[in-house]
Amino acid sequence: MDEVKVIEIKQSVFKNNDERAERLRNELKEKGVFLLNLMSSPGSGKTTTLKATINALKDKLRIGVMEADIDSDVDAKKIAETGVKSIQLHTGGMCHLDADMTRQGIHSLNTDDVDLAILENVGNLVCPAEFDTGAVKNAMILSVPEGDDKPLKYPLMFSICDAVLINKIDVLPYFDFDIEKCKGYIYKRNPNAKVFTICAKSGEGIEEWADWLNNEVTKWIK
Amino acid sequence: MDEVKVIEIKQSVFKNNDERAERLRNELKEKGVFLLNLMSSPGSGKTTTLKATINALKDKLRIGVMEADIDSDVDAKKIAETGVKSIQLHTGGMCHLDADMTRQGIHSLNTDDVDLAILENVGNLVCPAEFDTGAVKNAMILSVPEGDDKPLKYPLMFSICDAVLINKIDVLPYFDFDIEKCKGYIYKRNPNAKVFTICAKSGEGIEEWADWLNNEVTKWIK
DSSP states (O other): OTTOEEEEOOOOOOSOHHHHHHHHHHHHHHHTOEEEEEEEOTTSOHHHHHHHHHHHHTTTSOEEEEEEESSOOHHHHHHHTTTSEEEEEEOTTOSOOOHHHHHHHHHHHOOTTOSEEEEEOOSOSSGGGGSOOSOSEEEEEEEGGGOTTHHHHSHHHHHHOSEEEEEOGGGGGGSOOOHHHHHHHHHHHOTTOEEEEOBTTTTBTHHHHHHHHHHHHHHHHO | OTTOEEEEOOOOOOSOHHHHHHHHHHHHHHHTOEEEEEEEOTTSOHHHHHHHHHHHHTTTSOEEEEEEESSOOHHHHHHHTTTSEEEEEEOTTOSOOOHHHHHHHHHHHOOTTOSEEEEEOOSOSSGGGGSOOSOSEEEEEEEGGGOTTHHHHSHHHHHHOSEEEEEOGGGGGGSOOOHHHHHHHHHHHOTTOEEEEOBTTTTBTHHHHHHHHHHHHHHHHO
């Protein structure tokens, strides 16, 4: 618990991020590693969702986690409790990770014994959407208390995500959140998005999401 | 309602943001205008809090609002319902506003008949904290569903805010959120922070916050 490995990520000096992301993705393909980039705003339940996802998949896949955080190591400690390999990436105030920063993380994590590497990106709905990290799939979490209008306000994030997890559905009775309306906004931005409704705390809906992810990983690494 | 003025903000080319922020603040002081910079993550209730604040103060102060948003004009329309002057600032994907971008907004708003100008910044706990906008005071909202650990994870934002509003206290029974623990984390980052607990939707706690703000404005513009 006290031995979380903390990596200080250096800001990239490279301008050709898309090209470098594509190169990282190709290298991961060759090594048989699937990289998932998980994004959301602060407090939407990324770490809890990640723990539930790990528990659903750790007997099927070898998992490694990179927790990107500006400063603390709160999240990496929580992930370490699941027993999977995890490291903390400190971004030194940076609001996103690009492909080169992700590569630094992948290198430190050491993916020789990993099928599924998960990057928990910085909590932010704006900047992370603008940088291809080299991930095979992007996923994001929108929690019920944030409101069903978020796809209208952060369109880029919703348009680049392959999967959208609507989390904290246990508190639907206490918020004005219309799931069907929200799905409509998401599909308007991104007709191919897979939308899952979950409660990470209770585990509701996690199986369907984990099955989808497992299927994507299996296709990639076979 | 359909006549929300939308301003396309241009990205600044200036490197000396702190100096430009100080200059804007001095100009506002001369003109007798108080600028409040309101920040939070997406979905914490900025617009609802702003509406409640406006309703509490609009008979005492002449208010003007700048709604910064990446793309939509959802928020400016809601503010227009309160009857105060409001404009929408489109940041074109930018994740924050700096002093020069704020100056463009102030110019478009026209503050000749404004005592209190409020900038609703882009929903983001990272980047907006790094840029002095020229505001007299910074305030932020943390909503209960986001979790009481956020001051640990976004320390810069909490350290630069004069006031922290803990919002959505009506849903405290449904979340693991310890107000005293959260206050402790905030004071650790920022011993001088004023912390208010509110429910913007019901109006609970708004009077105390509005009184504090009114007092700050009156000191500044007298």
